Amino acid sequence: MYRAHKNGTRRSGYRGTVAARERDFTAPTVQLLTPSGELRPTPEAEEYLPLIEALPDSMLEQFHRDMAISRRLDLACANLQRQGQLALWVPSHGQEAAQVGSAHAARAQDHIFPSYREHVVGMIRGLDPVAILSLLRGATLGGWNPAENGNFHLYTLVLASQTLHATGYAMGIQFDGQVGTGDPDVDTAVLVYYGDGSTSQGDASEALVFASSYETPQVFFVQNNQWAISVPVSRQSRSPLSLRGGGFGMPGVRIDGNDVLISYAVTRQSLEEARGGEGPSLIEALTYRMGAHTTADDPTKYRTDAEVEYWAQRDPITRYRTWLESRGASASFFDEVEIEAADVAADVRRRALDVPAPSRDRIFAHVYSEPHPLMAEESAWLEAFETGFEGGAA
Amino acid sequence: MSASTEQEHRVADVRASEAVDTRPALPPASPAVASDGAHADPGMRGIHTLSMAKAITAGLREALRADEKVLLMGEDIGPLGGVFRVTEGLQAEFGDKRVLDTPLAESGIVGTAIGLAMRGYRPVVEIQFDGFIFPAFDQITTQLSRQTVRHDGTISMPVVIRVPYGGHIGSIEHHQESPEAYFAHTPGLRVVSPSSPHDAYWMIQEAIASNDPVLFFEPKSRYWPKGPVDQDHSGMPLHASRVIRPGTDVTVVGHGAMVSTLLQAADIAAGEGTSLEVVDLRSLSPIDYGPLLDSVQRTGRLVVAQEAYGFVSIGSEIAATVAERAFYSLEAPVLRVSSFDTPFPPAALETEYLPSPDRVLEAVDRALAY
Numbered sequence: 001m002y003r004a005h006k007n008g009t010r011r012s013g014y015r016g017t018v019a020a021r022e023r024d025f026t027a028p029t030v031q032l033l034t035p036s037g038e039l040r041p042t043p044e045a046e047e048y049l050p051l052i053e054a055l056p057d058s059m060l061e062q063f064h065r066d067m068a069i070s071r072r073l074d075l076a077c078a079n080l081q082r083q084g085q086l087a088l089w090v091p092s093h094g095q096e097a098a099q100v101g102s103a104h105a106a107r108a109q110d111h112i113f114p115s116y117r118e119h120v121v122g123m124i125r126g127l128d129p130v131a132i133l134s135l136l137r138g139a140t141l142g143g144w145n146p147a148e149n150g151n152f153h154l155y156t157l158v159l160a161s162q163t164l165h166a167t168g169y170a171m172g173i174q175f176d177g178q179v180g181t182g183d184p185d186v187d188t189a190v191l192v193y194y195g196d197g198s199t200s201q202g203d204a205s206e207a208l209v210f211a212s213s214y215e216t217p218q219v220f221f222v223q224n225n226q227w228a229i230s231v232p233v234s235r236q237s238r239s240p241l242s243l244r245g246g247g248f249g250m251p252g253v254r255i256d257g258n259d260v261l262i263s264y265a266v267t268r269q270s271l272e273e274a275r276g277g278e279g280p281s282l283i284e285a286l287t288y289r290m291g292a293h294t295t296a297d298d299p300t301k302y303r304t305d306a307e308v309e310y311w312a313q314r315d316p317i318t319r320y321r322t323w324l325e326s327r328g329a330s331a332s333f334f335d336e337v338e339i340e341a342a343d344v345a346a347d348v349r350r351r352a353l354d355v356p357a358p359s360r361d362r363i364f365a366h367v368y369s370e371p372h373p374l375m376a377e378e379s380a381w382l383e384a385f386e387t388g389f390e391g392g393a394a
Numbered sequence: 395m396s397a398s399t400e401q402e403h404r405v406a407d408v409r410a411s412e413a414v415d416t417r418p419a420l421p422p423a424s425p426a427v428a429s430d431g432a433h434a435d436p437g438m439r440g441i442h443t444l445s446m447a448k449a450i451t452a453g454l455r456e457a458l459r460a461d462e463k464v465l466l467m468g469e470d471i472g473p474l475g476g477v478f479r480v481t482e483g484l485q486a487e488f489g490d491k492r493v494l495d496t497p498l499a500e501s502g503i504v505g506t507a508i509g510l511a512m513r514g515y516r517p518v519v520e521i522q523f524d525g526f527i528f529p530a531f532d533q534i535t536t537q538l539s540r541q542t543v544r545h546d547g548t549i550s551m552p553v554v555i556r557v558p559y560g561g562h563i564g565s566i567e568h569h570q571e572s573p574e575a576y577f578a579h580t581p582g583l584r585v586v587s588p589s590s591p592h593d594a595y596w597m598i599q600e601a602i603a604s605n606d607p608v609l610f611f612e613p614k615s616r617y618w619p620k621g622p623v624d625q626d627h628s629g630m631p632l633h634a635s636r637v638i639r640p641g642t643d644v645t646v647v648g649h650g651a652m653v654s655t656l657l658q659a660a661d662i663a664a665g666e667g668t669s670l671e672v673v674d675l676r677s678l679s680p681i682d683y684g685p686l687l688d689s690v691q692r693t694g695r696l697v698v699a700q701e702a703y704g705f706v707s708i709g710s711e712i713a714a715t716v717a718e719r720a721f722y723s724l725e726a727p728v729l730r731v732s733s734f735d736t737p738f739p740p741a742a743l744e745t746e747y748l749p750s751p752d753r754v755l756e757a758v759d760r761a762l763a764y
Contacts, residue, residue, distance in 0.1 A: 142544040153512075154544055158536045164502060165537070168509020175465075175491055176513070203533070206502030213497050366547030367582055369605035373680050 025239035029286060030266065031256035035314040037322025039261075044253075048265035055264075063104065063260045064324060065337050067096035067317050070120035072341035073129060074291075076349050077136075081295040085353060086136045090117050094258075094290030097316030098223050099193075100124065101263025102285070105271055106191050107184070108150070111173075113166035113192040116155040117223075121193065125150025133352040140358065159194070160201035163220065166192035167207045170216035170280070179217045180277025187275035189217040191267070197228025199244065200236045208248035208282070217274040219267060220245075220282040223257060225289040226311075230302040245282035257285025258316040288314070360386065441624045447617040449591035450480050450556075452625070453598035454518065458488050461516060464602055466493045467503055468520030468556075477522055478558055478617055500530035507553050508538055516552045518602055524559035525568025531576070538607045539582030550605035554598070559587075560651050560701050561733075561748050562615035564741045571738055572650075572702035577609045578679040578711075585679040586632060587611040589653035591621040593676060600632035608632075611678075613650035633677040635685050641671035644758050645689040647712065648699040649675035652749065656699060659751040663758060670758065678708050686712070687720050694725035695761040699749050704732030726764035729757045 030044045032052065041049055074093045081089040092099065095117070103121040106112060114121060119132055127149040135143040135155065146153045156162035170190040173179060178188045198204055199222060211218050222241050226233050233241075245252020251270075255262045263285060270281045288311035292299050299308075321334060364379040444452065457464045466481055472495035475482030485493035496503050500521060507517035521527045527534075534555065541551045561570035578585045584606050588594040594612065601608040630636060638653065639660055646656045653674045660670040671689050675681065690696050696716055698709040713728040731749045739747050 140546070141540070142546055145545065145548045147548065156537075158532065161505065161533065161537050164505025164533065165509040165512065167502075168506030168511075169513050170509070171506060172510045172513025172515055175515070202529075203501055203505060206497070206499040206505065209497045209499060210502050210506050366543045366545075368584075369542050369547065369550035372606075373682075 023238075025243055027240035027242045027252075027254045027284075029254050029256050030262055031259050032261040032265065033256075033259045033319055033323055035258070035319055037319045037326065039323060045262060045265075048262065048269065051265040051268055052261050059104070060324065060327075061329070061333065063100055063264070064317070064320055064334075065340065066100045066104075066120055066124060067260065067320065068337045069123070069341040069344050070096045070100065071317060072338075072345045073119065073348060076345035077133065078291070078295060080133070080349060080352060081136075086133060086295075087138050088136050089295045090119075090136070091289070091291035091294070092117050092119055094288045094311065094316070095223055095225055096120065097260035097320065098221075098257035098263050098285040098287045101260040101265075102191065102193075102221050102267040102283075105264050105267035106189075107271070107275075109185065109188045110271065111146075111151040111153065111166070111169055111188070111190045113153045113162045113169070113190065114155055115159070115162065115194050115198065116157055117195070118193050122149070122152045125152040127152050129348050130351045130355065133348070134355045137352065137355055139355050160198040160204040160207070163192050163194055163198070163204050163207035164210070166190045167211045167214075167216055167218060170211065170218040171214050173217055174214065179275060187217070189219065189271045189274035191219045191221060191271065193221050193223065195228065196222065196224040196226065196233040196236050196241060197231070198222075199241055200228075205244075205248075208244065208250070208280075211280040212249040215277075215279040217277070218280040219270045219274055220280065221267065222282065222284045223287055224284050225287050227289055227293065227299070227303065229293040229297060230299075240284060242282060242284035248282075250280045250282060252282040252284065254284045254286060257287030258314050258319065260316060260320050287316075439625050441622050441626075443620050444591045444595070444623045445618050445620050446588070446591045446594045446612070447478055447480050449595040449623050450598050450612065451482060451484070452623070453595045454481065454484060455487070457518070457599050457602040458484065458492060460599075461602075462492075463514060464492070464516045464518060465510065466518050466520065467496050467507055468494075469496060469498055469503075469522050471495060471520050476520055478614065480556075480558075480612075480617075481520065500526055500528075501533050504530040504533040504538060504553075504555065508533065508541060508551065511551050511553050512541070512549060516554075516602060518554040518556065521555060521557045523569045524557055524571040524573055527555075527557055527573060530555075534577065534583070534607075534609075535580045539580050542606070543582060551607045552602070552605050553607045554601045554604075554610050555607070556598075556610045556612060558614040558617070559611045560613045560615055561738065561744050562651060564744065566741065567738070570741065570744065572700065572733075574609070574611050574678055575702055575707045578708060583607050583609055583679060584633070584677075585609040585611065586677045587613065587650040588676065589613065589616065589638075589650055589674050592623045592629075593674075595623045595625065596628040597632055597676070600628070604632065611650060615651045616654065633680055633682055635673055635675050635677060635682040637671060637685050637689060638674040639670070639672040641669035641693070643669045643693060644695040644697060644761055645671045645673060645686070645693045646697045646699060646754060646758065647673040647675055647686055649678060649708070650701070652699050652701055655749060655751055656754060659754040659758070662751055663755060668758065668762070675708075681708075681712065681715070683715060683719065687716065690716055690720045691723040694723055695758075695764075696724070696728045697731060697754060697757045697761055698728060699731040699754050699757075701733055701748055703735050704730050705735045707732060726761040729761055731757045
């Protein structure tokens with residue numbers, strides 16, 4: 001579209017229309033293990049191979065053990081919800097590789113800010129999953145003390161809020177001088193988890209702005225599980241989410257999130273850079289939520305069986321098991337892990353049922369750190385009111 | 395409620411707020427803007443005359459000196475010293491790791507302040523203007539206010555959010571608002587507002603020392619008038635209210651800039667033979683009802699005044715509580731004087747919009763007519 005000058009000539013050099021600009025954005029998916037379980041690095045993954053080759057067999061086995069336990073526990077907890085023992089369960093079936101690989105990349109002093117689906121990350125950090133169930137059972141608003149549970153912070157239900165808390169925490173680490181000292185026991189990083197849906201929240205973008213601006217020691221780990229409840233990721237972003245890193249001034253890489261090895265290696269490398277003072281980075285882990293968003297959801301209403309089947313073929317545990325077998329892992333190892341996973345699930349189930357209901361004084365406890373007249377007044381009133389009924393009960 | 399219960403409440407409230415007011419008397423409220431050249435000497439003690447803005451600067455300086463974990467965060471608070479110059483000179487004195495010019499994102503500022511507090515810092519956030527706090531509303535109400543209870547008390551959230559608020563400055567939309575009720579309504583937060591340079595100097599330090607999140611509402615129309623600041627004695631705790639001018643006929647209560655309006659109204663009323671007792675609320679959450687109930691039990695009449703909208707406001711809460719706790723003392727219903735339940739109008743209309751001494755006196759007359 002153009003408009004001719006009054007004298008009928010075009011402006012100098014103006015050609016009328018311009019070529020349509022490129023609107024397709026792509027990013028390579030970095031992968032070590034193919035869906036069929038072969039160690040065949042993509043070109044971008046080559047540099048990460050040494051990190052995997054340095055891993056002892058015991059750690060490689062631990063990856064499988066954690067993924068298997070996570071999956072088994074997921075099933076047990078979904079059943080608990082169906083039996084009325086949990087208000088809600090948040091399944092992680094399908095996302096085990098993204099979570100287990102990244103979690104093992106963190107050092108003991110690092111801090112993890114989860115969203116609310118990273119149960120196995122918490123367990124790897126030392127958290128008893130019963131604490132998570134006490135939250136989902138309606139017995140607590142939090143459930144654990146991060147300082148006593150591997151610096152695994154509380155779940156955050158307002159999406160992406162935790163990305164800013166993580167960034168602020170990382171700013172504090174930097175102000176404390178615990179970055180770039182070269183001492184592996186001192187240098188500290190923050191790993192924050194969120195999802196494809198959360199990336200649309202303003203807080204997620206503000207966190208990237210602050211992190212980049214203050215060069216925080218931090219890794220943003222986006223699990224792109226393709227669905228924000230019922231809305232596909234194409235509604236959240238028309239370009240790979242990993243490109244958001246570059247847009248905010250930090251490296252962004254898209255990985256195969258169903259490949260536990262690349263999840264470990266890229267997160268490990270990114271955390272090392274963060275601790276070393278090189279600043280934050282972003283990882284987009286392509287994965288799939290095989291189950292529902294939560295037990296309150298019905299995914300058959302919005303996605304096809306064919307899509308689910310496509311992702312089932314890319315299952316993180318099957319693929320990894322195939323690779324371990326190809327390296328000589330014995331059938332008995334996998335059998336033992338299955339037994340262990342069943343035991344863990346049964347134990348968690350048993351103890352979850354024993355989580356006591358909170359006493360009513362918990363309503364008022366710790367709303368404030370310092371004495372507050374309304375808390376004193378209202379708790380005394382409730383106590384008197386309820387005690388009155390108890391005294392007169394038949 | 396029985397009279398005896400009412401009496402018990404009153405006694406409890408008075409005990410809760412036991413505090414001796416050793417504060418120097420306020421100078422008469424003056425609409426004139428005082429010259430503002432003098433910096434508060436960081437080390438000075440004794441009684442000095444400062445504007446509220448400079449009193450807060452001095453208080454922030456004391457807090458920064460007292461605890462290296464105290465950080466200031468906000469937009470334009472570094473070399474510029476904030477749009478109201480409240481942080482003037484502080485970055486030069488304490489460095490850009492203690493006084494942070496942040497990106498322009500309120501939710502980001504408060505959200506990262508929460509993370510810093512988790513790390514053991516004591517962030518003091520400046521929101522540039524009242525109307526710009528809302529991008530941070532989510533982080534304040536769903537996150538900041540709940541971290542302590544969600545962590546079962548294993549962490550505290552010593553975050554102060556300073557908010558210049560209120561009208562009388564003739565500014566444009568979103569620059570003259572009074573959003574304090576939103577935050578007073580939120581459990582887990584504390585909300586205060588000083589009315590004088592002396593209170594501002596001490597209350598900002600007490601807010602920073604608090605282990606709970608504090609919304610610190612600074613009445614920006616009172617930033618510039620000067621008043622005495624006793625830098626040796628606070629006089630009273632952060633959450634205490636106080637009788638600022640004794641009287642016998644009608645109690646009038648308010649906070650922030652409204653206290654000056656109430657004092658003007660009391661002067662006018664005195665000339666007409668009516669004695670107003672003026673109560674400065676100081677704390678909006680929690681509210682210290684002791685001095686207020688004590689006053690109402692003597693005067694029998696109460697007018698609550700505020701710049702904020704009247705509907706579901708601090709004034710509504712006070713009216714309800716005083717009716718519950720001092721019912722047998724009241725000779726008239728508690729009356730509210732507020733701005734109107736409309737968006738803050740174009741500044742050319744603000745004198746008609748904001749409660750004036752005459753609007754307060756109109757309510758006083760109605761209270762006396764019962």
